[in-house]
Amino acid sequence: MLTYAIISAMGKNSEIGINGRLPWNLPADMQRFKELTVGHTVIMGRKTWDSLSVKPLPNRRNIVMTTHPQLIGDNAEIAGDLQEAVAMSQNVENEVFVIGGAKVYAAFEKIASKMYLTKVNGSFAADTFFPITDFTHWRLIEENFIRKNNNNNFDITFQTYEKID
Template identity: 45%
Template sequence: MITLVVAAGKKNEIGKDNQLLWHQPKDLKHFKEITQGHPVIMGRKTYESIGKPLPNRTNIVISRRKDWFQEGILIVGSLKEALKFAKKIDDEVFVIGGGEVFKQSLEQADKIEMTRVEVETEADVFFPEINPKVWILTQEEFIPKDEKNPLDMYFQTFERINTTL
C-alpha cells in the first residue's frame, strides 16, 4: 500500500520558498498519527525544509547528488529505489512530498491522505490534479479553525478506483 500524505490549499498549493504555507498544529498531529512507525519517502528539498529526520519512521530521501550525506536517513538515487527499500521494511509506505516527488509517485499510489486547507495563497509548488476518474473520496472530516489553528480544514481520504489510468 502506497499512500501520499499532503496538505494542500484550494488551488492545490503546497509550498513556497521551500517552506510550508501555514502553521496548523492539528494537521501536524494528524500527519504524525498517519505516518508514525512506517517508512516515509521524500525529496531532498522536503528533507532540507524539515531539517532533521522524522522520529520513529525510516526516513528515505531521494536525491541525484552523489556528494550529499546526512546522518539518520537513507539516501537513494531514484523513486524506484526508495519504494523498493520501503516495501522491504513495511507493507505500508508513505510518500510525503514535495511537489516533484508527488508528481512522480501519484500514478503508483493506492491512497491519498489529503488535508484540504481552506485558503488560497501564493505558492511555487503544487500537488497534481486528483483525477475523479481515478480517485474517489471515501472519508471526509471537517476540522474547524480554533485559537491555535487559524484555518478551517478537511481531512480527506481518496482511494484509487481505476488502475488503468
C-alpha cells in the same frame, strides 16, 4: 499488501509550498501527519528534507530521493530514483508514506493507491503546487471537517482517497 500512500496538505489553489516551507502553520494537520506516519517508512524529496526542522523525522524510517546524496548526510537512507525508492521499501510493512514535495508526489502518482489529503480553506502565496489533478481514478472514502480555532487559523478538511482499479 504494500500500499504507497500520498500524504499532503494544500490550499484552495493546490498550493503546497513557498520558499522551501509550508504556506501555513496548522498544528492540527501536523498532529494528523504524525499520527498517520509514525512507525512507518516515509519517502520524501531532497527539498522537503532540507525543509525539516528536525531531521530525520523521529520514529520513522526516512528515505530521501536525490541525485546529490552528499547533501543528505548520515541521518537518512538515499534513493537515487523511483525504482530504487520502491526496491528499498518493498516487503517492509503495509503502508509506506510519500510525504512530498511536488516532484515526489508526481513520481508516485501511478503506483500510489491511497491519498491522505488535507484541504486548507484559504488561498496562499506559493511556488509549489500539488501535481495530481486528475481525480477520475480516485474515490473519496472518508472526510472530516475541522473548524478553525485559536491554534489553527483556517478551516481544514481531512480527506482519504482510494485508487479505483
